[in-house]
Amino acid sequence: MTPARRLHPQVRGFDRAAERYERGRPDYPRPATAHLARQLGLRPGRTVVELGSGTGKLTRILRASGAAVVAVEPLAGMRRVFARRVPGILVVDGTAEAIPLPDGFADAVVAAQAFHWFRTRPALREIRRVLRPAGALGLVWNIRRPSTWLDRRLHTLLEGCAVGVPRARGTGWRKAFEGGVAGFGPLRRRRFEFAQRVDAAALVDRVLSVSAVATLPAARQRAVAAQVREIASREKVAPRHRGVRIHYRTDVYVARRRSDERGAPASDASQIGDHRQPAHLRGEGSARPS
Numbered sequence: 001m002t003p004a005r006r007l008h009p010q011v012r013g014f015d016r017a018a019e020r021y022e023r024g025r026p027d028y029p030r031p032a033t034a035h036l037a038r039q040l041g042l043r044p045g046r047t048v049v050e051l052g053s054g055t056g057k058l059t060r061i062l063r064a065s066g067a068a069v070v071a072v073e074p075l076a077g078m079r080r081v082f083a084r085r086v087p088g089i090l091v092v093d094g095t096a097e098a099i100p101l102p103d104g105f106a107d108a109v110v111a112a113q114a115f116h117w118f119r120t121r122p123a124l125r126e127i128r129r130v131l132r133p134a135g136a137l138g139l140v141w142n143i144r145r146p147s148t149w150l151d152r153r154l155h156t157l158l159e160g161c162a163v164g165v166p167r168a169r170g171t172g173w174r175k176a177f178e179g180g181v182a183g184f185g186p187l188r189r190r191r192f193e194f195a196q197r198v199d200a201a202a203l204v205d206r207v208l209s210v211s212a213v214a215t216l217p218a219a220r221q222r223a224v225a226a227q228v229r230e231i232a233s234r235e236k237v238a239p240r241h242r243g244v245r246i247h248y249r250t251d252v253y254v255a256r257r258r259s260d261e262r263g264a265p266a267s268d269a270s271q272i273g274d275h276r277q278p279a280h281l282r283g284e285g286s287a288r289p290s
Helices: 009-016 018-024 030-040 059-064 076-085 120-130 149-161 172-180 200-208 218-234
Strands: 047-051 068-072 090-092 106-112 131-144 188-198 244-256
Touching: 009 018, 009 076, 018 076, 018 200, 030 106, 030 131, 030 188, 030 244, 047 059, 047 120, 059 068, 076 090, 106 120, 120 131, 120 172, 131 149, 149 200, 149 218, 149 244, 188 200, 200 218, 200 244
Parallel strands: 047 068, 047 106, 068 090, 106 131
Antiparallel strands: 131 244, 188 244
């Protein structure tokens, strides 16, 4: 079975909404990404694999650390946008449960807005395989925070569309880390708060980029877009106005690869040795749409 056919059905919505995702989704706040880079020891000479890289919003920040980055993304629409927005970074077709990279390839693996979509235990086995003995896993989510009337209206609208969809807010994905049975130490979390400023068009893109909305029939999507425009109208968000703020928290989790299956802890990320990428994965890369 090909990687694309092993995805949760709702994930296909991201493929349809890749352009909206790029335009409407927030970036990641600098304090959160600086913390992630420190915890994973990202710097020149390191190699980091990003799973579910999407359009490359986190990838651009990872590249700034000086580490060599390889992106893994199963959706052709996302890879096409990625190739345009993040030239020079290799993006390969694959899933977290079937990472197309050799054993011990990476010093770190990251996933942003993605891990709750994975089949957790198979994904952790693959991530552990790809990591070097002292490697670490970083997980990042921007999560909407209903702080204002606008936030609460958007939250209510999106919650009504997202019945049965895996959630970052849920606890199911965390259970695989309990007791070290997946070959990783405990999750360590840091939380950051920030706001995204959007105009009316970006507000519509933000909502329609959500997978549960993107998989709706076209008529239903138009109805959702009309509701968002009504919300924007009440907030007096003009198309070229500086817009309004959507409030978020960013959760950053780090778990270190255990050195063996009995659970001996791996050493600190600062002790990871310098490595180079294998020859067949060096240099510039581009999307390979399937």
